[in-house]
Amino acid sequence: MSTDNNRPIKRTKTGLTILLLALLCWGSAIRTDASLTTLINGLPQMGDLLIEMVPPDIQYFSDIIKPMLDTIRMALIGATLGALLAFPCALFSANNLFPKFITIPTRFVLNLLRTIPDLLLAAIFVAIFGIGLIPGIFALTLFSFGIIAKLTYESMEAIDNGPLEAMTAVGANKTQWITYGVIPQIAAPFAAYFLYSFEINVRAAAILGLVGAGGVGIMFDHTLKLLQYAQTSMLILLTLIVVVLIDFITTKVREQLL
Amino acid sequence: MNMNIETQTSLPTPPKKKRLKGIIIFAVVIAIYVWAFSGVPVAEIRDTAGIKSIFSGLFHPDWDYVYLPDGEDLLRGLLDTLSIAVLGTFISAVLCIPFAFWASNSMNRFRPVAGTGKFSLSFIRTFPELVLALLFIKAVGPGSFAGVLALGIHSIGMLGKLYSEAIETIDLGPTEALTASGASRFQVLWFAVIPQVIPAFISFALYRFEINIRAASILGMIGAGGIGTPLIFALNARDWDRVGIILFGIIIMVTLIDSISGAIRKRIV
Numbered sequence: 001m002s003t004d005n006n007r008p009i010k011r012t013k014t015g016l017t018i019l020l021l022a023l024l025c026w027g028s029a030i031r032t033d034a035s036l037t038t039l040i041n042g043l044p045q046m047g048d049l050l051i052e053m054v055p056p057d058i059q060y061f062s063d064i065i066k067p068m069l070d071t072i073r074m075a076l077i078g079a080t081l082g083a084l085l086a087f088p089c090a091l092f093s094a095n096n097l098f099p100k101f102i103t104i105p106t107r108f109v110l111n112l113l114r115t116i117p118d119l120l121l122a123a124i125f126v127a128i129f130g131i132g133l134i135p136g137i138f139a140l141t142l143f144s145f146g147i148i149a150k151l152t153y154e155s156m157e158a159i160d161n162g163p164l165e166a167m168t169a170v171g172a173n174k175t176q177w178i179t180y181g182v183i184p185q186i187a188a189p190f191a192a193y194f195l196y197s198f199e200i201n202v203r204a205a206a207i208l209g210l211v212g213a214g215g216v217g218i219m220f221d222h223t224l225k226l227l228q229y230a231q232t233s234m235l236i237l238l239t240l241i242v243v244v245l246i247d248f249i250t251t252k253v254r255e256q257l258l
Numbered sequence: 259m260n261m262n263i264e265t266q267t268s269l270p271t272p273p274k275k276k277r278l279k280g281i282i283i284f285a286v287v288i289a290i291y292v293w294a295f296s297g298v299p300v301a302e303i304r305d306t307a308g309i310k311s312i313f314s315g316l317f318h319p320d321w322d323y324v325y326l327p328d329g330e331d332l333l334r335g336l337l338d339t340l341s342i343a344v345l346g347t348f349i350s351a352v353l354c355i356p357f358a359f360w361a362s363n364s365m366n367r368f369r370p371v372a373g374t375g376k377f378s379l380s381f382i383r384t385f386p387e388l389v390l391a392l393l394f395i396k397a398v399g400p401g402s403f404a405g406v407l408a409l410g411i412h413s414i415g416m417l418g419k420l421y422s423e424a425i426e427t428i429d430l431g432p433t434e435a436l437t438a439s440g441a442s443r444f445q446v447l448w449f450a451v452i453p454q455v456i457p458a459f460i461s462f463a464l465y466r467f468e469i470n471i472r473a474a475s476i477l478g479m480i481g482a483g484g485i486g487t488p489l490i491f492a493l494n495a496r497d498w499d500r501v502g503i504i505l506f507g508i509i510i511m512v513t514l515i516d517s518i519s520g521a522i523r524k525r526i527v
Contacts, residue, residue, distance in 0.1 A: 120508075
């Protein structure tokens with residue numbers, strides 16, 4: 001009986017949700033000037049572009065290998081500095097280690113930091129330090145700091161409380177408590193999160209150059225502006241290879257760790 | 259006697275092979291870091307006066323920019339960004355469904371078919387959305403529509419993967435029951451598979467929407483519409499109080515969207 005009564009209500013609810021979604025998409029389409037005719041008219045142009053991209057300009061490889069290595073450098077150093085900053089911050093955000101009046105403000109700062117897009121951080125650091133690798137490194141440091149700290153404090157809250165209680169019982173102080181009770185349990189996942197953020201950083205670092213933060217990103221814009229599409233495709237190809245390779249290596253290392 | 263003591267003390271220490279492995283790993287890590295840091299120039303701040311104006315600008319945002327009667331203000335920029343993310347997510351959530359069925363092991367009798375599907379999804383994923391946006395700008399001109407297309411195509415990679423995993427974990431009981439009672443392939447899909455995966459699909463689409471909001475807010479920096487365009491203008495002009503208000507707007511919007519979509523996701527799953 002009751003299911004029969006609920007059915008029309010449920011159906012209207014679904015109908016209203018679909019209507020709302022349709023309205024949202026329709027409004028967005030108007031707002032963004034989305035039109036199929038533009039797309040269909042533009043597609044041949046994009047087709048030409050894709051045809052010009054094949055084959056990639058192999059000789060361009062010698063020009064982009066150095067920026068590509070810079071990109072990997074930025075990603076690695078950014079992830080490392082980020083991880084170093086993230087560890088103490090994660091400790092202060094874990095509810096089972098510190099009281100609420102410390103964890104809530106720390107978490108608030110972390111949440112705030114994670115809402116800022118990486119490219120925007122890079123653009124601000126470019127204004128401070130000038131064009132080059134340094135702003136990219138600092139942007140990626142903050143970016144990976146946010147990610148690693150969040151993931152780490154979540155696993156800290158899930159650690160086994162047994163050793164901690166045992167240490168409290170024998171009168172250990174806070175430093176000993178963290179060194180011998182928390183760190184051994186958190187080391188492996190922490191290393192895994194570091195590798196994960198390195199992986200993300202490589203992808204992010206490849207585009208940071210668009211705002212002047214060093215690495216391979218600036219070449220995307222240059223080659224497209226100079227209409228050297230074969231060089232663009234070489235860039236895309238090299239980026240793909242590097243990303244896939246680094247994903248593969250970090251996945252293997254992570255499997256060893258966990 | 260002596261021999262005995264030596265064998266006893268050597269027992270707790272790790273075998274030579276393992277210690278050697280540790281040393282090699284340590285050396286490799288050190289070498290990688292030496293290589294990484296050797297290529298980095300020394301950090302030097304360009305002008306200290308600039309820093310002061312940056313911070314005073316960021317902490318005293320240009321409130322007048324929130325709403326200007328004659329267009330091109332913060333609210334309209336954020337609305338554009340929101341529209342790009344909504345439409346981009348919707349397009350990818352629809353387009354990725356065939357990919358998801360293609361890439362899921364449970365829907366294909368032959369494993370290699372699903373393998374090619376998984377490969378094409380990871381191929382799409384490796385294209386950064388900004389590079390896609392640069393390409394679409396070439397096709398449809400600069401503006402929000404290029405951003406929509408870039409997000410729509412890029413998101414297929416991740417959504418397709420998550421969707422295909424959701425399809426793989428469904429309960430096969432209803433599917434088998436329908437097949438046994440003589441339902442067609444389409445009927446099985448419609449009455450046994452789709453109802454089971456809809457909640458997961460919606461939840462993943464919302465999650466991707468949260469990511470797309472962040473992505474859409476920077477697409478404008480390369481000319482693909484949204485709040486990024488006034489942001490890069492303000493950055494280039496060193497108009498720090500305007501950068502401050504745009505940053506503030508982005509943070510508020512992202513936080514709001516995250517909490518709304520998080521609340522909806524909690525109710526669905």
